[in-house]
Amino acid sequence: MKRILVNGKIFTGDKFFSAMEITDDKVSWLGDNQGARLRNADEVVDLKGRLTLPSFWDIHTHPLWIAETIGSVACTPPNVASIKEMIAALKKSPQVGKKDAWIEGWGYDESKLAEGRTPTIDDLDQVSKTQPVYVLRSDCHSCVVNSVALKLAGITKETPDPFGGMIGHFKNGDPNGVMIENGATKLIKAVKEKDTFENVVKKTMKLTTHYRARGIGVISDMISLMAPYDYGEIYSEAARRGLAQEVYLYYSIDEIKRLQLTTLPQPSHPQVHAAGIKLFMDGTISNQTARVKKPYKNSEGTGFAINTVEDLKFAYEFAKKNDCQIAIHAMGDASIQLILDTYGDLAPWLTDRPSIRIEHATLLSDKLLKEFTAAKMNFAFVTQIIFLYAEYAAYQKNLEEKRLKECYPLASLLKSGVTTALSSDAPATAWIKPDDVFASLTAAVTRIGANGEDLNHKEAIDLLAALQLYTKAAAKMVKTDKTATLSVGQSADIIVLSQDLFTTNPVKWQETTIEKMYLRGAEIKN
Numbered sequence: 001m002k003r004i005l006v007n008g009k010i011f012t013g014d015k016f017f018s019a020m021e022i023t024d025d026k027v028s029w030l031g032d033n034q035g036a037r038l039r040n041a042d043e044v045v046d047l048k049g050r051l052t053l054p055s056f057w058d059i060h061t062h063p064l065w066i067a068e069t070i071g072s073v074a075c076t077p078p079n080v081a082s083i084k085e086m087i088a089a090l091k092k093s094p095q096v097g098k099k100d101a102w103i104e105g106w107g108y109d110e111s112k113l114a115e116g117r118t119p120t121i122d123d124l125d126q127v128s129k130t131q132p133v134y135v136l137r138s139d140c141h142s143c144v145v146n147s148v149a150l151k152l153a154g155i156t157k158e159t160p161d162p163f164g165g166m167i168g169h170f171k172n173g174d175p176n177g178v179m180i181e182n183g184a185t186k187l188i189k190a191v192k193e194k195d196t197f198e199n200v201v202k203k204t205m206k207l208t209t210h211y212r213a214r215g216i217g218v219i220s221d222m223i224s225l226m227a228p229y230d231y232g233e234i235y236s237e238a239a240r241r242g243l244a245q246e247v248y249l250y251y252s253i254d255e256i257k258r259l260q261l262t263t264l265p266q267p268s269h270p271q272v273h274a275a276g277i278k279l280f281m282d283g284t285i286s287n288q289t290a291r292v293k294k295p296y297k298n299s300e301g302t303g304f305a306i307n308t309v310e311d312l313k314f315a316y317e318f319a320k321k322n323d324c325q326i327a328i329h330a331m332g333d334a335s336i337q338l339i340l341d342t343y344g345d346l347a348p349w350l351t352d353r354p355s356i357r358i359e360h361a362t363l364l365s366d367k368l369l370k371e372f373t374a375a376k377m378n379f380a381f382v383t384q385i386i387f388l389y390a391e392y393a394a395y396q397k398n399l400e401e402k403r404l405k406e407c408y409p410l411a412s413l414l415k416s417g418v419t420t421a422l423s424s425d426a427p428a429t430a431w432i433k434p435d436d437v438f439a440s441l442t443a444a445v446t447r448i449g450a451n452g453e454d455l456n457h458k459e460a461i462d463l464l465a466a467l468q469l470y471t472k473a474a475a476k477m478v479k480t481d482k483t484a485t486l487s488v489g490q491s492a493d494i495i496v497l498s499q500d501l502f503t504t505n506p507v508k509w510q511e512t513t514i515e516k517m518y519l520r521g522a523e524i525k526n
């Protein structure tokens with residue numbers, strides 16, 4: 001199959017062309033419209049002057065959590081900033097009025113709601129008293145439900161806390177609808193829809209359309225689990241049934257230790273790859289749980305550790321033996337420093353990709369960055385400017401001016417020479433479309449927050465560099481022959497945009513839609 005795309009503004013990642021030829025799954029020629037006329041093709045596609053790019057890579061995300069939120073109401077800014085607005089938004093759910101159907105929402109974070117508290121059964125009963133209502137928290141671990149849902153799950157005053165979770169109560173002992181952590185959330189999910197392998201695969205299949213709408217062709221699942229089903233097998237089965245995106249998995253170290261695994265699971269479909277293991281060194285800046293060197297503003301707290309130095313050492317042995325990567329969640333400068341101190345002088349065990357990925361890498365002073373540049377280990381940073389864009393108020397509350405300026409320092413990261421990529425961490429971001437690449441690009445280029453705040457314009461980067469952080473640079477994060485560029489011989493992973501980012505004001509970029517997408521040369525229809 002030969003396809004020729006003509007009359008476009010094709011940006012390969014380095015250069016512009018007006019025409020391109022795709023043979024089967026690969027880019028086979030680049031040139032101009034005149035040259036294209038001399039070539040034979042089975043199909044000619046008129047790009048109508050549109051900007052055409054390599055498809056994006058979202059190299060840090062949580063696709064199965066996203067799959068959970070598809071079809072449910074976004075309880076995030078900008079449309080929900082209070083419990084009152086949450087109730088109003090849920091009332092507009094298409095499920096309202098459908099007998100027995102669950103009214104579902106996702107994405108709330110009590111610290112960001114105007115009322116400053118977690119919603120309860122009393123709030124959600126205002127949405128419906130006849131249908132079950134369920135809202136998943138932004139971390140996808142906890143949830144709130146209404147009285148109908150509690151009743152369906154058989155939860156009463158007497159129900160004991162389940163393993164790995166807590167049932168919230170009012171002062172009088174009645175359950176208040178708040179289900180804390182996975183163990184408790186599971187009690188609700190069990191009556192909502194059984195998490196059979198088949199149901200999970202079916203949900204996973206919905207990701208093709210989700211990512212098609214965002215122009216994303218490659219994704220990384222950053223907390224892959226083995227139970228109740230191996231994520232590698234969920235994605236593999238989804239791929240066999242047509243999931244279009246390529247997937248890289250980072251398995252939770254806690255899971256590896258719990259199951260006493262000595263080798264990394266091997267997914268059974270070639271589109272799905274086990275890339276490495278994942279650790280957590282701290283929490284988040286917005287909750288004051290990221291580990292920082294100096295106490296938070298107006299506080300004595302310096303955050304807390306999750307995985308330990310012992311875990312870092314265990315991970316090192318495991319990753320070396322398995323020829324895989326270590327990806328480590330670290331937001332605070334104390335955690336980032338600890339990673340550097342533990343691994344900095346060791347020799348890299350991988351040469352075709354970074355041995356150690358630091359995820360988020362929020363707080364990075366110039367001094368700390370210089371130490372990374374000088375390290376023997378091949379580190380990389382996978383960062384998310386979307387956090388600062390969507391949650392600036394929380395950062396401002398917790399960090400004083402000097403440290404605020406050190407958050408997500410994109411220009412400095414690029415200058416440091418340490419491999420860096422952008423990504424979303426969706427759906428953990430309090431934003432209506434947390435994995436909208438265009439929102440990240442806008443934030444990276446303008447350094448202006450969602451509410452007009454200055455996100456330290458000195459760390460702004462240009463569009464070309466920002467695009468590369470979602471393509472070329474992202475492809476360097478994992479083991480692949482793909483370069484995420486549109487060069488001859490490369491996989492034909494292509495998106496056609498509704499507007500030209502190079503000539504459109506960045507404030508309008510989030511209006512961009514994906515007109516066409518090709519992955520491995522095949523058109524992905526909407």
Ligand SMILES: [Zn+2]
Pocket residue numbers: 060061062222425428
């Ligand atoms: Zn994450």
